[in-house]
Amino acid sequence: xxxxxxxxxxxxxxxxxxxxxxxxxxxxxxxxxxxxxxxxxxxxxxxxxxxxxxxxxxxxxxxxxxxxxxxxxxxxxxxxxxxxxxxxxxxxxxxxxxxxxxxxxxxxxxxxxxxxxxxxxxxxxxxxxxxxxxxxxxxxxxxxxxxxxxxxxxxxxxxxxxxxxxxxxxxxxxxxxxxxxxxxxxxxxxxxxxxxxxxxxxxxxxxxxxxxxxxxxxxxxxxxxxxxxxxxxxxxxxxxxxxxxxxxxxxxxxxxxxxxxxxxxxxxxxxxxxxxxxxxxxxxxxxxxxxxxxxxxxxxxxxxxxxxxxxxxxxxxxxxxxxx
Amino acid sequence: xxxxxxxxxxxxxxxxxxxxxxxxxxxxxxxxxxxxxxxxxxxxxxxxxxxxxxxxxxxxxxxxxxxxxxxxxxxxxxxxxxxxxxxxxxxxxxxxxxxxxxxxxxxxxxxxxxxxxxxxxxxxxxxxxxxxxxxxxxxxxxxxxxxxxxxxxxxxxxxxxxxxxxxxxxxxxxxxxxxxxxxxxxxxxxxxxxxxxxxxxxxxxxxxxxxxxxxxxxxxxxxxxxxxxxxxxxxxxxxxxxxxxxxxxxxxxxxxxxxxxxxxxxxxxxxxxxxxxxxxxxxxxxxxxxxxxxxxxxxxxxxxxxxxxxxxxxxxxxxxxxxx
Numbered sequence: 001x002x003x004x005x006x007x008x009x010x011x012x013x014x015x016x017x018x019x020x021x022x023x024x025x026x027x028x029x030x031x032x033x034x035x036x037x038x039x040x041x042x043x044x045x046x047x048x049x050x051x052x053x054x055x056x057x058x059x060x061x062x063x064x065x066x067x068x069x070x071x072x073x074x075x076x077x078x079x080x081x082x083x084x085x086x087x088x089x090x091x092x093x094x095x096x097x098x099x100x101x102x103x104x105x106x107x108x109x110x111x112x113x114x115x116x117x118x119x120x121x122x123x124x125x126x127x128x129x130x131x132x133x134x135x136x137x138x139x140x141x142x143x144x145x146x147x148x149x150x151x152x153x154x155x156x157x158x159x160x161x162x163x164x165x166x167x168x169x170x171x172x173x174x175x176x177x178x179x180x181x182x183x184x185x186x187x188x189x190x191x192x193x194x195x196x197x198x199x200x201x202x203x204x205x206x207x208x209x210x211x212x213x214x215x216x217x218x219x220x221x222x223x224x225x226x227x228x229x230x231x232x233x234x235x236x237x238x239x240x241x242x243x244x245x246x247x248x249x250x251x252x253x254x255x256x257x258x259x260x261x262x263x264x265x266x267x268x269x270x271x272x273x274x275x276x277x278x279x280x281x282x283x284x285x286x287x288x289x290x291x292x293x294x295x296x297x298x299x300x301x302x303x304x305x306x307x308x309x310x311x312x313x314x315x316x317x318x319x320x321x322x323x324x
Numbered sequence: 325x326x327x328x329x330x331x332x333x334x335x336x337x338x339x340x341x342x343x344x345x346x347x348x349x350x351x352x353x354x355x356x357x358x359x360x361x362x363x364x365x366x367x368x369x370x371x372x373x374x375x376x377x378x379x380x381x382x383x384x385x386x387x388x389x390x391x392x393x394x395x396x397x398x399x400x401x402x403x404x405x406x407x408x409x410x411x412x413x414x415x416x417x418x419x420x421x422x423x424x425x426x427x428x429x430x431x432x433x434x435x436x437x438x439x440x441x442x443x444x445x446x447x448x449x450x451x452x453x454x455x456x457x458x459x460x461x462x463x464x465x466x467x468x469x470x471x472x473x474x475x476x477x478x479x480x481x482x483x484x485x486x487x488x489x490x491x492x493x494x495x496x497x498x499x500x501x502x503x504x505x506x507x508x509x510x511x512x513x514x515x516x517x518x519x520x521x522x523x524x525x526x527x528x529x530x531x532x533x534x535x536x537x538x539x540x541x542x543x544x545x546x547x548x549x550x551x552x553x554x555x556x557x558x559x560x561x562x563x564x565x566x567x568x569x570x571x572x573x574x575x576x577x578x579x580x581x582x583x584x585x586x587x588x589x590x591x592x593x594x595x596x597x598x599x600x601x602x603x604x605x606x607x608x609x610x611x612x613x614x615x616x617x618x619x620x621x622x623x624x625x626x627x628x629x630x631x632x633x634x635x636x637x638x639x640x641x642x643x644x645x646x647x648x
Contacts, residue, residue: 008440009530025531026435028364029355040352040364042435111350111366116332206333207349 004037004059005100012055015099016041018090019106021049030054035061035218040109049088052109057102062218064103069142070217071095071105073194078108080136083129083213085110112205112212118236120252121209127256129211130199130232134225134261137194146197146221150186150277153284154179160284164291169305175283178311182277187224187270195228196220200235226267229257230274233322234282234310242309245321254322271322272314279311328361328383329424336379339423340365342414343430345373354378359385359542364433373412376433381426386542388427393466394541395419395429397518402432404460407453407537409434436529436536442560444576445533451580453535454523454556458549458585461518470521470545472609474510474601478503480608488615493629499607502635506601511548511594519552520544524559550591553581554598557646558606558634566633569645578646595646596638603635 007015013024022044030038037057045051058064071087072095078086085108087095096105115122154176157165162173196203198219205213237250257263263271286304293301314321331339337348346368354362361381369375382388395411396419402410409432411419420429439446481489481500489496520527522543529537561574581587587595610628617625638645 009437010439010441012437024437026529027437028352030364031353031355040354113333113336113348113351115334117334205350 005057005102007039007057007099011099012039012041015055015097015104016043016106018097019049019088020046020091021053021088021106022046022051025051027055035059041106050108053088054085054107054109055104056107057099057104059102066144067096067103067105069144070220072142073137073140073217073220074107076140077133077136082133082136083110083211084133084217085213085215110205110213110215112207114202114204115206116201117239118201118249119209120248122206123236123249123252124256124259125206125209125211126199126204126232126236127229127253127258128260129204129214129256130196130229131225131257131260133196133214134193134228140194143194144221146195146223148197148219148221148281148285149223150179150183150280153277153280154183156284156288157280160287160291165287168287168290168303169308171308172283172287172304175280175287175308178276179280179284182273182280185273186277187266187273190224190226190267190270191264192222193225194220195223195225195231197223197228197231199228199232224267224270224274225261226263226270227274227278229254229263230271231278231281233271234275234278234307234314238310238313241303242306242313245310245313245317247321250321251323268319268322272318275314275321276311279307279314282307283311329381329426331363331381331423335423336363336365339379339421339428340367340430342421343373343412344370344415345377345412345430346370346375349375351379359383365430374432377412378409378431378433379428380431381423381428383426390468391420391427391429393468394544396466397461397464397541397544398431400464401457401460406457406460407434407535408457408541409537409539434529434537434539436531438526438528439530440525441563442525442573443533444572446530447560447573447576448580448583449530449533449535450523450528450556450560451553451577451582452584453528453538453580454520454553455581455584457520457538458517458552464518467518468545470519470547472521472543472545472605473547474503474507474604477601477604477608478507480612484608484611484615489611492611492614492627493632495632496607496611496628499604499611499632502600503604503608506597506604509597510601511590511597514548514550514591514594515588516546517549518544519547519549519555521547521552521555523552523556548591548594548598549585550587550594551598551602553578553587554595555602555605557595558599558602558631558638562634562637565627566630566637569634569637569641571645574645575647592643592646596642599638599645600635603631603638606631607635 016024026042028040039055041053077084088106096103157176165172203216283304286302290301340348350366352364363379365377398411401408412430420427486497527540607628610626
């Protein structure tokens with residue numbers, strides 16, 4: 001969470017002048033996003049575009065050739081009334097520009113705060129908006145493969161090496177076999193759309209109980225809709241670092257989702273495994289980050305065991321957990 | 325530049341409810357301040373207080389017992405029409421509150437951006453606003469000693485140790501003697517007020533050529549007004565890491581200051597030494613930070629030599645530099 005690049009106000013003002021949004025009034029670097037720099041921008045505004053924006057500079061991880069997929073998706077969903085910030089295009093119609101050798105995009109600012117401890121009503125509404133997003137994305141014309149699927153998780157854990165994993169937690173090396181098993185049994189042929197695939201509470205803005213925005217679509221890809229629901233379930237329905245499952249939250253999320261898009265039988269059957277695969281993805285990425293981050297770095301490392309515990313809950317609970 | 329503490333949206337909403345500013349709408353952690361966490365807060369607002377605020381959490385360096393001095397100063401200056409954000413008081417009238425064991429204050433949000441490369445007109449206006457602030461602060465009833473004066477700089481450099489200083493730059497150990505000499509010759513009896521004492525371009529918000537706000541008063545103290553002008557001169561009038569003196573900027577700053585508050589003869593004579601003392605303060609604090617920060621830390625270390633070069637310019641230039 002940082003601003004990785006310093007942008008002089010003079011350069012920012014020049015950049016903003018390329019858009020039909022009026023003159024720069026204020027710019028604050030915001031502590032959001034782990035692979036981008038972001039600024040909250042205020043301008044004198046224009047009738048069409050408003051006065052406040054998020055300027056994102058793409059620093060790492062994101063392949064710039066994929067930007068049209070991500071930025072086009074925001075426009076596609078926003079045009080359908082889905083609560084997603086749209087991309088502000090510059091005067092030439094471009095969705096992104098380059099400054100100091102890096103790609104930047106100006107994104108609509110939407111109000112709302114990310115909750116830490118969702119209520120039942122909030123979980124219900126998040127489920128409903130997720131289903132709506134899945135429907136709205138069905139006819140999105142661009143596509144992007146999921147490069148963080150179950151085989152990728154297994155590969156990452158193999159590369160982490162059992163000894164290094166054991167140093168984090170003695171239980172962690174067992175996850176290598178388990179990840180391979182999940183990948184072997186991964187269901188094919190579930191109904192697909194473009195999925196968010198990272199819908200943690202951080203990535204949902206709320207005003208009271210209402211969802212005001214889904215944000216941070218930089219993991220979006222074409223994959224099974226039920227997998228997205230499983231990711232969201234794993235991200236929202238636990239407390240105390242994965243130690244406590246909150247059944248009311250999980251049930252509300254499912255009920256909200258199915259109030260818009262009822263699940264097919266094959267999805268229902270697949271959910272326990274999909275949820276284990278979702279957990280395994282975060283076990284793998286957190287283990288990798290843990291090993292790569294020095295213990296005395298100023299960055300807080302996230303414990304992969306938070307998601308091992310969730311995975312165990314899903315393994316033990318079967319389809320019962322996903323009853324709305 | 326970071327947000328050091330995570331505040332749950334639910335806790336933030338509860339905190340905001342203690343103020344007459346409406347309900348929480350948005351909160352973004354902003355990457356400003358090295359010793360505080362800051363959030364840009366939007367609320368549904370109230371007629372009196374507006375809708376946007378900076379929430380500051382005091383993390384380090386600041387002695388909480390000094391908060392009434394800093395927060396009261398904002399109110400004092402703001403009430404006189406000085407472009408300074410005022411403190412928003414809670415429903416009980418308190419200027420600060422505590423949350424998670426830490427002190428927080430809600431501060432008025434003022435628009436504007438910090439310039440990297442000031443123009444002559446901007447420098448003139450900053451000088452004028454600084455002089456105005458000095459006048460407006462004359463009758464501020466609280467006081468605070470300057471704990472970062474010339475003797476403190478000498479002490480910090482002595483404690484850094486000549487060997488450690490030499491590792492940063494072979495020229496740096498000479499600064500120990502020079503700091504002691506500056507401290508010995510420091511002028512007494514110059515006219516005093518409350519001074520900002522850290523008015524770098526970062527701490528001035530501008531809209532075009534106009535100063536919209538002076539911010540970050542957490543080094544403010546009672547000291548010589550001419551010393552504050554010297555700090556500002558050293559902070560604004562150089563380019564290229566202190567290698568290039570920009571005489572037009574320095575002159576405009578002086579002219580702007582004197583357009584509001586003409587200097588006394590004793591101040592004029594003292595300025596070259598005051599400016600060397602100002603530079604020495606940043607040489608000392610940067611050297612100390614450099615030695616304390618591991619080379620592989622994610623934080624960018626600031627080179628103390630940037631201010632050694634400035635100091636040499638002031639030593640060589642004499643009073644001629646300060647001719648408006």
